[in-house]
Amino acid sequence: xxxxxxxxxxxxxxxxxxxxxxxxxxxxxxxxTSTTFNRPKTLKLARSPKYARKSVPHVPRxxxxxxxxxxxxxxxxxxxIEENNTLVFIVDVxxxxxxxxxALKKMYDVTALKxxxxxxxxxxxxxxxxxxxxxxxxxxxxxxxxx
Amino acid sequence: xxxxxxxELRTKNKAELTKxxxxxxxxxxxxxVQKVAGGSAGKLTKISAVRKSIARVMTVITQxxxxxxRLFYQKKNFLPLDLRVKKTRAIRRRLTKHEASVKTVKQxxxxxxxxxxKYAVKA
Numbered sequence: 411x412x413x414x415x416x417x418x419x420x421x422x423x424x425x426x427x428x429x430x431x432x433x434x435x436x437x438x439x440x441x442x443t444s445t446t447f448n449r450p451k452t453l454k455l456a457r458s459p460k461y462a463r464k465s466v467p468h469v470p471r472x473x474x475x476x477x478x479x480x481x482x483x484x485x486x487x488x489x490x491i492e493e494n495n496t497l498v499f500i501v502d503v504x505x506x507x508x509x510x511x512x513a514l515k516k517m518y519d520v521t522a523l524k525x526x527x528x529x530x531x532x533x534x535x536x537x538x539x540x541x542x543x544x545x546x547x548x549x550x551x552x553x554x555x556x557x
Numbered sequence: 558x559x560x561x562x563x564x565e566l567r568t569k570n571k572a573e574l575t576k577x578x579x580x581x582x583x584x585x586x587x588x589x590v591q592k593v594a595g596g597s598a599g600k601l602t603k604i605s606a607v608r609k610s611i612a613r614v615m616t617v618i619t620q621x622x623x624x625x626x627r628l629f630y631q632k633k634n635f636l637p638l639d640l641r642v643k644k645t646r647a648i649r650r651r652l653t654k655h656e657a658s659v660k661t662v663k664q665x666x667x668x669x670x671x672x673x674x675k676y677a678v679k680a
Contacts, residue, residue: 461635465623465639
């Protein structure tokens with residue numbers, strides 16, 4: 411069968427095929443080896459906003475000045491200073507022990523060994539801050555100025 | 558220092574203002590400690606002055622920052638939401654003055670050819 415310039419016979423055969431099988435062609439069927447159907451992975455675009463929702467991000471709201479409010483110099487607090495080498499502070503309710511430790515370091519350059527916190531009935535947070543053995547809580551309290 | 562005045566603060570740049578803010582905050586912290594330790598009356602009244610100074614410095618900082626941002630966004634299409642006009646939610650959703658005044662050509666022609674006439678009766 412010559413194929414030079416689609417002859418009438420070729421045209422007729424092509425027409426027959428188109429009529430019987432349709433012109434869309436066959437897609438190969440995917441072989442499924444598992445009975446589970448998993449969601450196919452689709453494209454996940456990263457965000458590229460046209461404008462920032464907030465013009466400028468806020469400065470950190472809980473800085474060291476906000477964390478440590480005031481030291482306590484009640485009788486029981488003084489006892490803690492002398493006997494247990496700990497300072498007692500009223501701190502912000504939203505602060506956690508790590509933030510209290512960092513704030514103390516930044517404000518008074520003292521390292522805390524451990525911090526215990528409780529929330530007083532009047533709503534404030536009290537922090538018992540045990541200092542490392544190489545510093546004396548009494549000296550630090552004098553330096554801070556609340557003795 | 559005698560409480561900085563706002564117009565003096567505006568001449569300073571960002572770095573100086575942040576430094577002044579730090580100093581004021583430290584002063585406030587020390588005053589609070591002195592209050593606990595039984596400070597003099599002069600010290601205690603100073604606390605409110607220092608708090609207001611801190612507020613003043615922060616106000617100047619944010620005001621200049623927002624003014625700069627508005628300049629930056631002047632040529633752009635979309636503003637950040639906190640720089641857009643606030644008014645009320647309903648007002649923001651109203652048609653703009655221009656949108657409300659737009660007329661079809663048909664209506665414009667009618668208005669020109671058949672305006673509202675006013676008559677008066679001769680006394």
